[in-house]
Amino acid sequence: MEFKTHIRVRNVNVFYGKEQALKNVSVDIPDRRITAIIGPSGCGKTTLLKSFNRLIDTTDGVRVSGEISVDGENILDPKVEVTHIRKKMGLLSQKPYPLPMSIYDNVAYGPRIHGIKDKKRLDEIVERYLRQSSLWEEVRDRLRTPASRLSVGQQQRLCLARGLAVEPEIILGDEPTSALDPSSSQRIEQRFLELKNQYTIVIVTHILRQARRLADYVIFLYLGELIEHGTAEAIFENPKEQMTREYIKGIIS
Amino acid sequence: MQTKRLLKDRIASKLMLLLTVSSGLIVFVMAFGLYQRSRPILAIKPLSELLFSTSWHPLRGEFGFFPFIMGTLWVTGVAVAIAIPLCLLTAIYLSEYAHRWVREWTKPLIDLLAGIPSVVYGVWGVLIIVPLIKDYVAPFCGTFSSGYSVLAGGVVLAIMVFPIIIHVSVEVFRSVPYEVREASLALGATKWQTVKHVVMRKALPGVIAAIVLGLSRAFGETMAVLMVAGNVAKVPSSILDPAYPLPALIANNYGEMLSVPLYDSALLLSSLALLLVVLFFNIISRVILIRVERSIQ
Numbered sequence: 346m347e348f349k350t351h352i353r354v355r356n357v358n359v360f361y362g363k364e365q366a367l368k369n370v371s372v373d374i375p376d377r378r379i380t381a382i383i384g385p386s387g388c389g390k391t392t393l394l395k396s397f398n399r400l401i402d403t404t405d406g407v408r409v410s411g412e413i414s415v416d417g418e419n420i421l422d423p424k425v426e427v428t429h430i431r432k433k434m435g436l437l438s439q440k441p442y443p444l445p446m447s448i449y450d451n452v453a454y455g456p457r458i459h460g461i462k463d464k465k466r467l468d469e470i471v472e473r474y475l476r477q478s479s480l481w482e483e484v485r486d487r488l489r490t491p492a493s494r495l496s497v498g499q500q501q502r503l504c505l506a507r508g509l510a511v512e513p514e515i516i517l518g519d520e521p522t523s524a525l526d527p528s529s530s531q532r533i534e535q536r537f538l539e540l541k542n543q544y545t546i547v548i549v550t551h552i553l554r555q556a557r558r559l560a561d562y563v564i565f566l567y568l569g570e571l572i573e574h575g576t577a578e579a580i581f582e583n584p585k586e587q588m589t590r591e592y593i594k595g596i597i598s
Numbered sequence: 599m600q601t602k603r604l605l606k607d608r609i610a611s612k613l614m615l616l617l618t619v620s621s622g623l624i625v626f627v628m629a630f631g632l633y634q635r636s637r638p639i640l641a642i643k644p645l646s647e648l649l650f651s652t653s654w655h656p657l658r659g660e661f662g663f664f665p666f667i668m669g670t671l672w673v674t675g676v677a678v679a680i681a682i683p684l685c686l687l688t689a690i691y692l693s694e695y696a697h698r699w700v701r702e703w704t705k706p707l708i709d710l711l712a713g714i715p716s717v718v719y720g721v722w723g724v725l726i727i728v729p730l731i732k733d734y735v736a737p738f739c740g741t742f743s744s745g746y747s748v749l750a751g752g753v754v755l756a757i758m759v760f761p762i763i764i765h766v767s768v769e770v771f772r773s774v775p776y777e778v779r780e781a782s783l784a785l786g787a788t789k790w791q792t793v794k795h796v797v798m799r800k801a802l803p804g805v806i807a808a809i810v811l812g813l814s815r816a817f818g819e820t821m822a823v824l825m826v827a828g829n830v831a832k833v834p835s836s837i838l839d840p841a842y843p844l845p846a847l848i849a850n851n852y853g854e855m856l857s858v859p860l861y862d863s864a865l866l867l868s869s870l871a872l873l874l875v876v877l878f879f880n881i882i883s884r885v886i887l888i889r890v891e892r893s894i895q
Contacts, residue, residue: 398784400780400783400784403779403780403783405698428786428787428788429786431783431784431785431786432785432786434784435784435785436780436781436784438777438780438781440777442775442777442778442780442781443781444778444781444782444795444796444799445778445796445799445800446795446799454782454785454787454795455785455786455787458785458786458787458788458791458795459786504781507781507785508784508785511785511786
């Protein structure tokens with residue numbers, strides 16, 4: 346399979362204080378595919394994901410070196426404006442965190458902070474992205490109620506709609522189904538499979554079966570090091586490294 | 599031997615229970631005592647006259663508390679108006695922007711303000727704030743003021759409530775889950791947008807509680823205000839006029855002029871009113887804070 350690269354990662358090192366969380370990671374993340382970052386907990390999966398939208402900057406005592414290019418722009422360059430990078434990427438976190446406002450305002454929040462004020466356009470945006478995250482039918486009559494009243498599964502779909510509403514190119518998911526029940530998880534996975542035609546999707550997951558179901562491309566990290574990366578087929582059917590083989594078989598975790 | 603040991607244990611625990619209960623009961627005992635002693639004046643004068651008459655002539659038997667109530671409200675109002683923006687911005691800075699070490703150094707320093715005896719604030723007010731108002735603020739506004747004024751009381755009081763409001767607000771802001779900020783930042787919001795639309799909104803009930811807590815401190819504060827507010831029994835008409843807040847009235851007169859009939863009863867009535875107002879504010883803010891804590895868990 347031929348891939349076009351969307352995110353290019355070169356020699357990325359991340360330190361939290363004295364501890365090194367990522368060691369010289371280089372990888373290309375393909376455009377409009379689902380990439381899964383797998384590996385045992387504490388191996389740097391989330392760190393790698395959060396360096397893509399520089400949310401990692403907000404951690405105390407963090408140092409990042411290397412180069413991450415998105416659309417040819419090195420986003421680790423200190424001169425880059427961070428809000429514009431983040432607008433390109435929607436984030437789904439482990440647990441859904443709706444903003445403390447109504448369902449409508451949650452989706453409209455992103456477009457509003459980026460300057461859209463027109464009521465009719467906002468209405469359209471809210472409807473379109475709630476439909477795209479398959480929540481519209483369930484909430485169309487109560488758009489003005491606080492988002493916190495939704496079920497956890499609905500909240501996660503709302504967070505997806507909220508992220509899509511700023512029209513990103515990339516969707517980042519940090520174990521996005523780990524707090525959800527099986528049927529809600531399935532709905533989120535289904536959305537991902539539909540969305541990959543339009544978006545580059547990167548998810549962190551510790552569920553190997555989920556990676557198998559979704560991923561086109563897989564990155565395996567172990568203790569901050571990139572052990573192996575390749576197409577899902579190559580990684581799952583024919584891993585080159587001993588460690589990858591053992592992880593996939595469940596010998597190391 | 600064995601029974602003696604157990605007996606001691608039981609006595610100790612009962613004794614401690616008794617002490618705990620009695621310290622809790624003191625509030626009620628005080629409120630009841632004040633009520634008992636203020637009954638003579640309540641029996642003669644209608645409450646509306648006591649609260650709304652501006653005529654304060656104890657020797658003629660006229661006890662209108664209105665100037666003092668207004669004095670309290672003016673001074674407290676000015677204090678809160680000064681304190682709210684300064685405290686909120688400080689709390690936001692400390693919780694959202696400041697480096698960890700700045701926060702760790704500044705917070706104890708601000709908390710230290712709470713430990714300064716109020717008479718020291720009073721002296722400081724007399725030496726610094728009062729002359730400042732007399733020589734600069736009043737001429738600038740084109741009027742005359744002795745400096746002993748609502749504004750002086752408000753400024754001193756504002757500084758006294760800083761530590762409470764800042765401390766509680768910082769705690770409230772820090773209790774907003776980090777991931778909610780992350781969600782907003784991840785959409786490309788700036789830090790200020792995140793603070794304004796998300797953190798503030800989530801923290802609002804707690805911030806209100808912090809302010810009410812500061813307010814209840816301001817209401818009852820006596821010494822520092824008494825020293826700088828001027829103590830003239832007249833409803834102030836501007837912040838440069840002197841004021842005579844209730845606590846100052848009680849402190850200045852109780853024990854001095856008790857030969858005047860009903861004077862004692864009138865002062866105790868105002869003490870009761872003060873106690874109830876402060877109690878009420880405290881309860882409200884505690885209830886809000888408890889609810890905030892629950893909603894976070």
